Amino acid sequence: MTDSGRELDLVIYGATGFVGRLLADYLARTAPDGVRIALAGRSQAKLEATRAALGPRAGDWPIVIADADDPVALAELASRTSVVATTVGPYAKYGTELVTACVAAGTDYVDLTGEVLFVRGSIDAHHDKARANGVRIVHSCGYDSIPSDLGVHVLHRKVRADGAGELTDTTLVASLSGGVSGGTIDSLRTQIDVSRGDAALRRLAASPYSFSPDRTKEPDLGRQSDVAMVDGTGIAPQVRGWKAPFVMASYNTRIVRRSNALQGWVYGRKFKYREVMSVGDSRLSRVYAAGVAAILGGLVLGLSVPPTRYVLDRLLPAPGDGPSEKTQRNGYFAMDIYTTTTTGARYASRVAAQGDPGYRATAVLLGESALSLVLDRDRLPDEAGVLTPATALGDVLVERLRGAGVEISARAL
Incomplete structure (x- = not known):
């Protein structure tokens, strides 16, 4: 105890x-x-x-x-x-x-x-x-954000145990099924409200290093796109199809980067991390990924503008609401994380579980x-x-x- x-x-x-x-x-x-x-x-x-x-x-x-x-x-x-x-x-x-x-x-x-x-x-x-x-x-x-954070943690442990160098370009591909969380939607509303009219808060929320213990000590890795469409072959040779932006990428990535910094950049000072979501690997995956990107962008914009927010607030799940027992039982998530190390080796980790992810x-x-x-x-x-x-x-x-x-x-x- x-x-x-x-x-x-x-x-x-x-x-x-x-x-x-x-x-x-x-x-x-x-x-x-x-x-x-x-x-x-x-x-x-x-x-x-x-x-x-x-x-x-x-x-x-x-x-x-x-x-x-x-x-x-x-x-x-x-x-x-x-x-x-x-x-x-x-x-x-x-x-x-x-x-x-x-x-x-x-x-x-x-x-x-x-x-x-x-x-x-x-x-x-x-x-x-x-x-x-x-x-x-x-x-x-x-x-949010244990699968991301522990997935990179065990990936690093495996690479280090094998003496294969440090992590460099690293991408999480999320697959999931479950209900929409009213709590997550309300958190998004709250963040929009808090930063409305405050440019400094908006810049802070948008920074890839929002959670850095010391921004001046972070390595210069250039632009990091937390919300992006990505061709799967650019992640790893065995990954097929285009991947859509992942709704929680702009949050989870900051947690993972804080883990790296708090441990003295143990994952590597060339560690770049992003998250995307699978929409299948068919020939239409690029179309599906673009559709997801449009929906996510529209949701943020809609919640930022009073007339559309009034409508969305009545359509989206309310805080405290949740999916049915059947949806909870049949839901799942699988987070596959791919990396290339400083020695050129390729590794992957997986965090997966049965049950609605958010509940x-x-x-x-x-x-x-x-x-x-x-x-x-x-x-x-x-x-x-x-x-x-x-x-x-x-x-x-x-x-x-x-x-x-x-x-x-x-x-x-």
Whole structure:
């Protein structure tokens, strides 16, 4: 356990939300006996109903009442537990006070954010104090961005073990099936709102090095296109068809680059990273990829303009909404990462799992991240601060996820 002096090991904050309930259910089924878990949120009645639906293993889990804008209640929550796992977003609206409380209390923290400006603000406000307090603040422990971050992590480990040099041009190709996340859409809305009318914030959000610990020390790699259409043969000889822009590329790439920088550019100072999405390998793949690019561009533009945003807000999934049980069960993701090393060797890694990426699979990813902090603290990397999944949890999380049925592998091509 992380701290036997605390009353609790883990608090699930936002346990009555769609993803919060999935996380609570996962932990109720899989957490080892003796892990002291509590459910937290705003409503006593809703929390009690959630607990009742989880079955007998959760029957004695405590309930903690704390509103996201009540710093006193959040400070008390953080002081009672060793780890907080929060699903309450958009994090720019509802996450700042909780991070502050965890850093002050010496409490480790994991979340699901995919918001560039929130994470940059967290780094600026809390990294140094979290390091001094020995606290791990670990953002993006769901589908955004564990498959990307750990996929590059194991790829680097394999290349280094083989003595094949360092990583250079590296591309993730995402394949997935699942429902559209209302939370992800709301995070996009929030980022648009926060940066509207502020050119400096827009430039920060657009920078490939938004999360860099020191931009002046980053290697000069020229322009890096995080959102792009790519011919598969330009990724690796065995990759066929054109690839479309990936909706989370502009976020995940920044997490991976921060992992590299926090570790002294261990992946390589010539490491260039991008993400794209598979739309099949037929002769029409270029047309499909262009269609995806147009849709993504139109979505961002539509949410930025009041008249079209009014319409989109009524058509797109709302926060807290989620896909059906069948969609969650039948969903999947597979992230294949290809690289060429400084010795000219080619390698690939894969992170794949069954279950809707943004919901059922994310509950596994976040749950095992939290349990890594609760149960395996003495085996984790000796790091503290505002970290990434790879730098905070590393091989421990890889091991836990493999045990939970997630494929994580790397190989020479």
